[in-house]
Amino acid sequence: MADQPLVKVTIDNITIEVPAGTTILNAARKIGGDVAPPTMCYYSKLEDSGGKCRTCLVEVSKGSDKDPRPMPKLVASCRTAVMDGMEVKNITSQRVITARKGVVEFLLINHPLDCPICDQAGECDLQDLSYGHGEEGTRTEFRRRTFEKHTLGNQIQLHMTRCILCYRCVLVADQLTKTRQHGVLDRGDRAEIATYIEKSLDNDFIGNVIDVCPVGALTDRTFRFKNRVWFTKPVDAHRNCSKCCGEVRLWMRGDEVFRVTTRRDIWNEVATASDGKTGWICNECRFEKKKVSDWVIEGPTKVNRKSVISANKYVAATKPDEFLEEVMKGVKPRFMLDIHNESEVNEPELRLDLIDGPAHSNDFKIADEAHNKKLLNGSE
């Protein structure tokens, strides 16, 4: 990519230079934050993925410098390459927001919404998507489509009812393993991921389908119903493995390892390992090494503070990128919190995160005195 000429693209009023041939989505991800469209099927580590879920639709308001005509339809940003001088609207376009709400609604009308008993809850892309981009309430009163549950071998559970048909697991089996035993059968809303004649999936790398699944359709049977995701805390660890990179994330509660997964980057995709390759892990690391003594612990994983996994005073919570001010051309967005800032009634000179346990009125006393003094000094 280094020899590719750079092209300028403006996404939501933020201009960035990217190599020619980059997709709009990857350009937006370079900016980061809310500017990057949500994705359900695109997976940068898998070839030929994307274009199916239609959640990453964006509006191209100017095709390029050479041909400034806007594109008539919304385009899938994961499969559309940027042109020099292209102008893209994502969160600034009402059309995009409406279309995305529509797509979220479509994805949810047949989804069972069994989050309370779903192992994926808490790290589910569909949950995040519907909170972030969906609409409250449902307009469908019909029976939801259901499928039988299938066990694909000892380790993988398939809940076809929850599937959104992103095809990621099919691509993983195509690109990572020697033979693919599962695929998509039937068509339309009857389409299902299946092995046709009941088979178990037992390739060395097939466990990765669990990690790429954006919903709870493919889950880890060794972790099934053992714990909620947000009660376990992620820890980065590694071991010497002859088959894979051996760099994993352990999900621990106390000293117990409940689950082993690949490491994820901020887009919830498998992260690149230290050897520069994609950090897929083998079934042995994933399903069989469930003792702390098997692993060399590196430290707690950084988790976005918006995620439910960072709950309970998590030590490694990180602040997400925010670009709203730039997107709105320098106008600061007003949040509920701003009211408190302006009215100055609730501005304790006290760091609540430093207090051990819940705050009491006694804790505020010292701060209040300092505050009052300041007010008095100000009036003098």
Next chain:
Amino acid sequence: MKKLLLEKDHIEGIRFYETYRREGGYKSVEKALKMSPAEVVDEVKKSGLRGRGGAGFPTGLKWSFIAKPEGVPRHLICNADESEPGTFKDRYLMEFIPHLLVEGLIISSYALGSNVTYIYIRGEYAWIVDILEQAIAEAKNNGWLGKNILGSGFDCEIYVHRGSGAYICGEETALIESLEGKRGNPRIKPPFPAVKGLWQRPTVVNNVESIAAVVPIINMGGDEYAKIGVGKSTGTKLISACGNINKPGVYEIDMTISVEEFIYSDEYCGGIPNGKRLKACIPGGSSVPILPANLLLKTAKGETRYMNYESLSDGGFATGSMMGSGGFIVFDEDQCIVRHTYTLSRFYWHESCGQCSPCREGTGWMEKILKNIEYGKGKMKDIDLLWHVQSNIEGNTICPLGDAAAWPVAAAIRHFRDEFEWHVLNPEESQRRNFGLAHYADPLIPIGELV
């Protein structure tokens, strides 16, 4: 008018090589092989021939887009997966004059440099496969196919491939996937087939009628062909007329006649049986918007509507429709639009490939809502909901099937909203009568408030 495609369809034995050749067949191949491929493309460009499969994209332009990298074979595919409800023109052509298609394919393959050409035919046309294969064998035995055709140094083979009964495989990239032996899911464009198509090679996919029309174009010359018809709608078009008319069938028209003449003249549809009145019509196959009688015969501006690409789409989707693939479906005053729309939406729900979410989930949802309305369980808000669902599908899908599913529903609500409301307000009566409200859209009543 002079017929170009169906000129000889009444001749006994035209299906077989001897008769076809005696009647002047394969002359165009002799002529075309003396020209250079670029000259053949130029002739087609000059003719102004528009794709007959539905989208109406100029065929010559499509051919000139094909990439020509060194050492990479190119392919021509004939799209005979004619699955649109209401369209059956290609079947007629292939069944009665198969050699016309073979002849057109040889010229087109020569123009595009395709040495291996495929006919992708829908699986339901099982008996036509035999007819085509026989025609291809006859052509090969007589030296029109195979190696070094007529000493020109051009090799060409034609293979017939049967689909397995999927509407979606009529979409060109899904067709290519299916031909490659994969699941018939449309590909995400770009890259377009002209750059990377069948087996990642440059490919052109053309409708049966477009390919057959190349034969008269070469015979008479592109300029001469362009004189037939009107404006950008040049040449002749096959229309498969069905529904409530006296003479259903396949007609060749020269796109200068009015819609009224087409429906009522004895030469074509011969009017509506039992003295009933015209209620509505789908002028171009089930996917295009339905038009009520008042907007069908005259445009919103009050001009006469003609059977050609421009006139039928006059007024956009608000008051117009599309030429589409030429499946002309006529409804008389006794037909129920709600039931019809439900039938169509059930078709699109059944045929959606399930790849992208708006179409996979939306078509099923529309089908369920329409089923409720048709069987007297609908609510008033369902009509608005239906409108929202179709607008969320339209334009947001990978391939045009999403649009094709959304347009008929949108047009039905746009023009016949009162009929939907009648179904909701009279649930018992609409169930008892089983045909719902037979409502006559009087051409004298001005167009109602558009949704």
